[in-house]
Amino acid sequence: MENNKKTKKQEELSEADIERLELLQKANEKVGRQLSISTEDGSLHEIDELKQLIGKEFENPEEKYNIYYRGIRKLLMDYLPKGADFKEVREIIYDEKNVFLNLGKRKSDNNGIRKSDGRMTYQPVMNEILDIVIRWVAESQNPFDIYREFYELNERHGYGHEEYDKTTLSVAKAMKILSEKK
Template sequence: MAKENNKKRKKDKLSEADIERMELLQRANEKVGKQLSINTEKGNLEEVDELRELIGKEFEDPEEKYNIYYRGIRRLLMDFLPKGQEFKEARDIIYDEKNIFLNLGKKKSDNNGIRKSDGRMTFQPVMNEILDVIVQWVSESQNPFDLYREFYELNERHGYGHEKYDKTSLSIAKSMYNLSEKDQDLD
């Protein structure tokens, strides 16, 4: 009862301006990301969703993402990487580096063989960045070791790391990287 009396006394001591400020602060906490604005053309109050306006054009376009991934990234890799069972392990290592980048550093080796992420759903700028690397590779080299090195270094630049392989796959990955460096030295 004493607490209620103290609150009442404090409230009585507040000026009208203080009460108005408190009411405004309470209303501000009611709707996060929404703002009241005066429409000067119509002369009325409108509620503006600030979050939507901030994001605005940043929304991802599902159709464009589909085209970038399936008609760009995937199609070019399928068309220009070596085909056949004898090249499967090398292709898989290249795909692993690509997927680490598309999944912003998530690796299968972090979760017992499950990435827990899907590169087809990554952000469009990320897809565009790796597509640019692939297009440049197709136009300049088409050497799979060079593509592996490009993906490897892309992941290094972003601090994503790499898959942890068994000894055999690790030696193949290292050899692919080293062979691409030798090719670079010859140019």
């Protein structure tokens, strides 16, 4: 009989335990909704997380346009060396930039087609490149320095680099070496 009393006591739940279980049940009833307790009167109310999530603006197309065209692209075009003699240097720098903007996708992986568009990447990724370009314009404007910055950025993220023919590869290696001599 004493064993029976212990079992009944264990089966009986306190009011606090029952309330906790009810809260847990309510919390699991609806996906995308969250229970919240009002700090003013202690009442429960639901927050529809999905509606709030959809209402938020993740990416702003106008801002992305400005970052890419009026920021990254314009600054690089204005401050990288101009002319046919520097075309290969500019293309190598743009390739490193584009590998990062495309989260590691390289043209050399798909016979010269990247299969991705850096202008449509995530805004934080664009902002990271823009910060590097702005710092480069303010500090050195040396094309080898911006190449090194982009190269090291891709290294940190494990993206790799474009694969070039022997001539372009030797230019890229020379750029990296020249950027390290200071």
